[in-house]
Amino acid sequence: MTTLERLVQHLSRLPGIGKKSASRIAYFILKSDQHFAEQLGEEIAQLKRRIRQCSICGNFTEEDPCRICTDPGRDRSIVCVVEQSEDVLTIEQTNEYRGLFHVLSGVISPLDGVGPKDLTIDKLMQRLSDGRIEEVIIATNPTVEGDATAMYLLQLLAGEGVEVSRLASGLPVGGDLEYADRLTLARSIRGRISLSGP
């Protein structure tokens, strides 16, 4: 196998990259300047060495504790529980949330052999024990596993004296009733928001 073939094979293991894209990328790198190729290669090789998980929230970070956990400007009374590190980034990009995070590192999924013990739920309970956290937003995905995990957390948090909320599920902004699936539409009806005030 040639160097190029080996690279194509490795690239096509990346998510969303098929064999054609992999070969296109390989040729692009081949035609790009040496500096770009070396920098990209170096960054990929070093990534896992430079980045670890935050010992408090479980988010990927270069410094431990992570920037969010140490940021004095953030609201420490509220914690948003997400499935994985990527979700932290996604929520951060909305600029809608200024509290802390907690990364579960997965969801409860009996079919995949993942139970509550495999997640960082114990750590979350520890974080709650000092009484400073007043609200927990459960931001697991609106999937069967995400919902099951949310229900499990809700039961667990019931006795902790914190407010528990879940991200609203419903029609996507810019979406069309006609194209919404039945489950989403049903949820958006159940979770309808009063416009006339209390």
Add this chain to the structure above:
Amino acid sequence: MTTLERLVQHLSRLPGIGKKSASRIAYFILKSDQHFAEQLGEEIAQLKRRIRQCSICGNFTEEDPCRICTDPGRDRSIVCVVEQSEDVLTIEQTNEYRGLFHVLSGVISPLDGVGPKDLTIDKLMQRLSDGRIEEVIIATNPTVEGDATAMYLLQLLAGEGVEVSRLASGLPVGGDLEYADRLTLARSIRGRISLSGP
């Protein structure tokens, strides 16, 4: 900028990779095993050092001359002229061609400031000079630039005593008349193949 952000930025410069895919790939690498990340990074960084262009045909190769040029099993009387190295791979995958290749490293494109002198056309004429090559297949893309380059080559090769052919253009196999664009359909009519024999 964090290590992760920098990697995402560099990955999103690759063809076909947007910001979302780049971030998905970065997290995938972060969660993959260290060996995979290091190997992939190393391969990318080293790629341009290990691979050069064949001094005969212009194809990317680790050894010079390349494997195809030195392969004693190949038909040396026929040469297929392609725009770029990728096309060699694509044609090789069809298992339909056993001759030699010549990579032009581009197409004639006045708008981009690319003229015949910027391509490896001189080298092609040199290769023809020993009289061993009997047929030249022009396999440039069926685009305006590819067609213009093919016409230019045809004129140049007219006095060389070699047969010159061009890849057939027409309906893609498995395609549907209804969805073919007008130009393609027109070409497939003009280039129709007699089934009744001579």
